[in-house]
Amino acid sequence: MNSVKKSFLVSAVSVSLCASVSANAQTTLKVSHFLPPSHFIHDTFIEPWTKEVEECAGGEVKFQIFPGGSAFGNVAKQLDQVKAGVVDIAHGLSGVPRGRLPRTNIIDMPFMVKSSDSATRALWDLYQQGYIADDFKGLKVLALHAHNAGLIHTRDKRIDDLSQLQGLRIRFPSVTTKSMLESYGASAIGMPPTQVYENLSKGAIDGTVFPWDAVGAFKLDEVLKYHLDAKAYTTSFFYVMNERKYNMLPEKVRGCIDTYSGQALIDQLGGWWNDADKPGYEAAVERGNEIIEVSDEQRQRWREQLEPVVNSTLESLKADGVEDPQGLYDAAQKAVAKYE
Structure with missing residues (x-):
C-alpha cells in the first residue's frame, strides 16, 4: 500500500472515530440542593426530574446530585455556586443569603398567601410578567415555588x-x-x-x-x-441553571430540560407540598x-x-x-x- 492510500485510510478512520465519539458524547450536569435525600424535594422533585430529562435526551446527558451535607449542599452557597458555574443547577432558598433576590422575596410578606399552590403560581406569573426577572440575570429559571403557609x-x-x-x-x-x-x-x-x-x-x-x-x-x-x-x-425557593451552561448544551438536551421545567413543575409543586x-x-x-x-x-x-x-x-x-x-x-x- 502506497503512502498516499495509507494516509487516506488513517484519516478516514480518525474522522469515523471522532464522529462516533461525538455521537455518543454525554454531558454530566451537577445539581445541588441543601436538603437531606429523605426530603421530598430530593426524592419526589429533583431526582425524578433528572431521570425524566435523561430519558428524554436519550443518553446525551446525565446528572450528579449533591444534597444537603455534601460538598455543594450549603444553603448559603447555592446561588453563588450556580452563578459561578461551580454547579450547573441549584435549588435554594430565595432569602439566603439575605438581599440577593429581593424582588422574589415579596411573596414572603406576612399573610400574603395560604397555600403553596397559589404562592407558586403567583411567583411564576410575576417572573413571566417581568416583575422579578431582574433577580435572575445570568440564570435559566427552571421553577420558583413556596411552601404552604406556616x-x-x-x-x-x-x-x-x-x-x-x-x-x-x-x-x-x-x-x-x-x-x-x-x-x-x-x-x-x-x-x-x-x-x-x-x-x-x-x-x-x-x-x-x-x-x-x-x-x-x-x-x-x-x-x-x-x-x-x-x-x-411562606418562604420561597428557586430552581435555576447557569444560563451559559444551558446555552452550551445540545439542542435536544435543552429541549428536554424545557419540557420538564417551567409550567410542568409549577403544576405539580403545590400538590407535592400538600403530600409532604x-x-x-x-x-x-x-x-x-x-x-x-x-x-x-x-x-x-x-x-x-x-x-x-x-x-x-x-x-x-x-x-x-x-x-x-x-x-x-x-x-x-x-x-x-x-x-x-
Whole structure:
C-alpha cells in the first residue's frame, strides 16, 4: 500500500472515530440542593426530574446530585455556586443569603398567601410578567415555588391571638417573619431547623414558626402542644441553571430540560407540598396536640395590624435597588388573589 492510500485510510478512520465519539458524547450536569435525600424535594422533585430529562435526551446527558451535607449542599452557597458555574443547577432558598433576590422575596410578606399552590403560581406569573426577572440575570429559571403557609407552634402556652406572643421566645425562618414576631412583642430567635427539637425540649425557646412538613420531618409533635394555624407566612425557593451552561448544551438536551421545567413543575409543586405536610399534621393529631383554627377575618385583622412591618420591608426593598416596591407588592397581591 502506497503512502498516499495509507494516509487516506488513517484519516478516514480518525474522522469515523471522532464522529462516533461525538455521537455518543454525554454531558454530566451537577445539581445541588441543601436538603437531606429523605426530603421530598430530593426524592419526589429533583431526582425524578433528572431521570425524566435523561430519558428524554436519550443518553446525551446525565446528572450528579449533591444534597444537603455534601460538598455543594450549603444553603448559603447555592446561588453563588450556580452563578459561578461551580454547579450547573441549584435549588435554594430565595432569602439566603439575605438581599440577593429581593424582588422574589415579596411573596414572603406576612399573610400574603395560604397555600403553596397559589404562592407558586403567583411567583411564576410575576417572573413571566417581568416583575422579578431582574433577580435572575445570568440564570435559566427552571421553577420558583413556596411552601404552604406556616403556623405558629408553641410548647406550653396556648395562643389564639398574635398579641399573646408577647414575651415568648420564638424561632423564626426569615427576616420578614422576624419583624412580624417582634412587632407583637416576641423575642425572635434564629437557629437552624435541626436545632429546634433540642431547644424546645430544654425550654430554651417557647415555640417556632414552621409549615407542617417540618413538624413531621423533625418530630416536633413530640415537644409541642399547640399549633396556631395562622397561615402567617411562606418562604420561597428557586430552581435555576447557569444560563451559559444551558446555552452550551445540545439542542435536544435543552429541549428536554424545557419540557420538564417551567409550567410542568409549577403544576405539580403545590400538590407535592400538600403530600409532604400530611405526616406532620397527622402526627400532631394522633398525639392529641391542639390545632387552633383561624378565620379569614382574623387573618385580615392581623394583616392590617402589620402594615408598619410591610411598609418598612418595602422601604428596605427600595434601598436594595427595587424601583417600585409598592407596585411589586400590589402585583403580587393581585397574582395571589387570582389563584386563591
